[in-house]
Amino acid sequence: MLSDRQQLILNAIVDNYIHSAEPVGSRTISKREGIGFSSATIRNEMSDLEELGYLEQPHTSAGRVPSTKGYRFYVDNLIQPHLLDDGELGKLKQLFAERILHSEQVVEYTAQILSQLTNYTAVVLGPEIFEHRLKHIQIVPLNEQQAVAIVVTHTGRVENKLIDLPEGIGSGEIERLVNLLNSRLADVPLWQLRQRLYQEISGEMRRHAEQYEEMLRVLDQSLTQEEDRVYLRGATKIMNQPEFRDVDKVKDILELLEQNDQLLHLFGMPADGLRVRIGQENQLDAIKQCSIITTSYSLGGKPVGMVGILGPTRMEYGRVITVLNYLAEGLSRMLTSQFEK
Amino acid sequence: MLSDRQQLILNAIVDNYIHSAEPVGSRTISKREGIGFSSATIRNEMSDLEELGYLEQPHTSAGRVPSTKGYRFYVDNLIQPHLLDDGELGKLKQLFAERILHSEQVVEYTAQILSQLTNYTAVVLGPEIFEHRLKHIQIVPLNEQQAVAIVVTHTGRVENKLIDLPEGIGSGEIERLVNLLNSRLADVPLWQLRQRLYQEISGEMRRHAEQYEEMLRVLDQSLTQEEDRVYLRGATKIMNQPEFRDVDKVKDILELLEQNDQLLHLFGMPADGLRVRIGQENQLDAIKQCSIITTSYSLGGKPVGMVGILGPTRMEYGRVITVLNYLAEGLSRMLTSQFEK
DNA sequence: ATTTAGCACTCGCTAGCATGGAGTGCTAAC
DNA sequence: GTTAGCACTCCATGCTAGCGAGTGCTAAAT
Structure with a gap:
């Protein structure tokens, strides 16, 4: 473990380097407020700190620079709370x-x-948004083959995706589906949606299994656009x-x-x-x-x-x-x- | 106007410089395929081209570099169609x-x-997307004060915006409004939307003028998120x-x-x-x-x-x-x- | 009249060297 | 344990010389 004085010096070096971007020398530190030691003393301590791996020297006869280990110690132990203006x-x-x-x-x-x-x-x-709850599902057909699926969460987030419509599905059927989904799935958290979707469609709507598959995939994807x-x-x-x-x-x-x-x-x-x-x-x-x-x-x-x-x-x-x-x-x-x- | 030979040389210089990024000298050009002149001749032409403003010299005794005017001539007159592999x-x-x-x-x-x-x-x-035609409008209330307005175009583009709801409006009223808008405004190009919106609401719905104002503003904004x-x-x-x-x-x-x-x-x-x-x-x-x-x-x-x-x-x-x-x-x-x- | 060979000249680039200064490490004194 | 003093290291800067690419001019060749 580092002595109090070593910590004081390490702290001073890191602080100084952070602001100057230049390797810092012993004299600079010894002149600093709150440090009552001569440059020679600082030099000795710096030498020790380097040996311990907290400091590095770009080359002989240059000042010292904190190593990764030095910064780590600084962040973990020395950092002082900063006040915002x-x-x-x-x-x-x-x-x-x-x-x-x-x-x-x-x-x-x-x-x-x-x-x-x-x-x-x-x-x-x-x-x-997995925690967000479903507010509204909408499927807007664009033409015979394509539609836009829209999911609105209770926080107002809107996700949409272009989907292929199953062959031969009528607009009435789509409407029935959307109504069913909205009545059954309102307020369900999105992360449960997939599972719940499977549950809810077990009954009367089973015969259109493929189109629900499509829906599922779409919902899945629109929720994972990371x-x-x-x-x-x-x-x-x-x-x-x-x-x-x-x-x-x-x-x-x-x-x-x-x-x-x-x-x-x-x-x-x-x-x-x-x-x-x-x-x-x-x-x-x-x-x-x-x-x-x-x-x-x-x-x-x-x-x-x-x-x-x-x-x-x-x-x-x-x-x-x-x-x-x-x-x-x-x-x-x-x-x-x-x-x- | 530039002579044929000047154009040939300018073209060669620009081509060469584009690929080498180095100022190009007279000898480089004279050695090029399709150029049958000695470096001295090229030098004279280069000197002329510089005087005319098509070339520049980074410093005496350096090669030449195309000036803006030189590139301009190249682009306007010399460029040859490029084939993709x-x-x-x-x-x-x-x-x-x-x-x-x-x-x-x-x-x-x-x-x-x-x-x-x-x-x-x-x-x-x-x-x-001003040319896109309206496919569907939807307003999904989130709570007493807020709702999401959603616009779907016939190309499948979806725009949405959080809006403030007018005080004391009921969900029934919102639904009536949305239905009205959808039936009257379907297939209207977005750039006409604003104007048409004003026309359509002149009748029975007039008393809720403020909320349409809100709608208008929202639609307007969602269409100009440049x-x-x-x-x-x-x-x-x-x-x-x-x-x-x-x-x-x-x-x-x-x-x-x-x-x-x-x-x-x-x-x-x-x-x-x-x-x-x-x-x-x-x-x-x-x-x-x-x-x-x-x-x-x-x-x-x-x-x-x-x-x-x-x-x-x-x-x-x-x-x-x-x-x-x-x-x-x-x-x-x-x-x-x-x-x- | 045009083109070209030849040559002196320019100028940036690089290497080499001396100088100065910041900083260290060591030693001896406090 | 701390510090003053001093020799030493190494980078940065500035200076100079030499090299090479390239020009511009002149005179000869076509």
Whole structure:
């Protein structure tokens, strides 16, 4: 375990490096407020910290830079709560003040504001809607062969999909089907829909089994359009960082961000709650010099979506975590209130 | 006007520069197939072409590079039709073979393929739907105050919007309203909808004027969500170009591409048909070293959307134009057939 | 009159070298 | 245990020389 003084020095080094982006030397630290030691003492401690793996030296006779392990210790033990100023708080509060908006739109704005406020790349995953309850099903025939199937949830979310109509089905039959489905399946949570659909159609409607199959497939698909849930904002912010003045590095990262499925993978949730992945801890080579911070927002205590930040390892962890927590809480509150209606 | 030989040489220089990205010297040209002159002769011609403004010299004792005026002449007079190979044609044909897809999805894939095939950034604007005819209107109440308004067009496009319900309106009334609207407004093109809505409600329903106002506003808005029509793919491709190895240049461009409204402005249509904007011809500083090629696709002869490419001024104009034309034609055909159903 | 060979000249690019400065590591003194 | 002092390392910067690609001009060739 690190001594108090080692922690003090490590903290100072990380703080300094986060803001200067330059390797920090012993003299810089010894001059800092709250550090009462000479540069020589600091040098000795730095040497120890390097040996322990918390610091790295780009080359002999350069200052020290935190290693992944160093950042990890900083994030886990040293980080201090960051207070938001009035301007920041104002922006955040405003976001949740809008009343007539689909939850998807709020999520989109969240990504926007998150990126603006932190100056890093923001990724937000829209809420999974399995908990949403069915409000209305509609099938609108377009011609003899095709129709649009529409599902409305009680939160006002609308999903639609083009479907093939079974041969020879009449508009009357479609209407009967829709009425049946609406009367039997109203208020059923979407995740139960599939199962319930099978139950309900066991009776009189059995003879049209194939068309229900089609319906099932459509509903299934319209509820699992995961890719559309990814909102990415401020992808170019990474270029503001001095350590990313190299096109090749930036290119790898931006190419990654262009792929929705990769984003879903990077920011998708195994864990709920705050999660910080620092530099080398990331699997993908392209972002081994980046950190990803994510946290989940929830609906009735159950995590349904994610807000996250991608930035350089040299990131303002304290600030970002504060903002993320604030937004996740806000989204959770908003979703929950929308749900109780 | 340029002499035949000057045109021949200009053509050779542009072709060479497009592929090498290096200033081209007189010897390079004199060695080319089909050019029977010594480097000294070429040098004299180059000197003339520079004086006329078609070429530029990065510095004395460097080769020549086409100026904007040079590219312009090349595009307008020298470009030769480019033939697509089997692999490219296959990809293109496959795109339009899918049957059960919303036109929006086809447009999205178009952007993808366009970028893949050209290795430049692709922008496609989804079709304006003012010509689409109304198939179905639905209002689904969520609670006492809110409802979702849904508009389905005869092409299967679905638009929806959360709306506030007028105080004290009953579900019976809503149903009557929806039935009325559907019976009176079916098959009306969306651009007439607003006007027709006013006509139809003149009679018995007049007393609920405010709620129709609300409806009107909603329909209006849901039909003018222009920003959502922009599909951008391959934004990072610009980084493959040797002249964009500088983060600052790339940053300006990518920041521009992040803004949907700017894209709409850059690729939006004043003109129908092919349009090439080369380098300095562009208004925005960020893309003064880029070229934008756009063409429109249409529905029944009337342009409704755009496909476009953004690349370096040193772009493979011939190839890009061929691919763009092919895709625009394909989209037009697809839309038109979808419309006739 | 046009084309071409020849040659001096220009200019960017690279390698090599000296210099300065920031920072370390070690040692000896406090 | 802490600190002052000092030699040492290594990067960054600036300078210079040499190289090479390419030009522009002139004079000779067609």
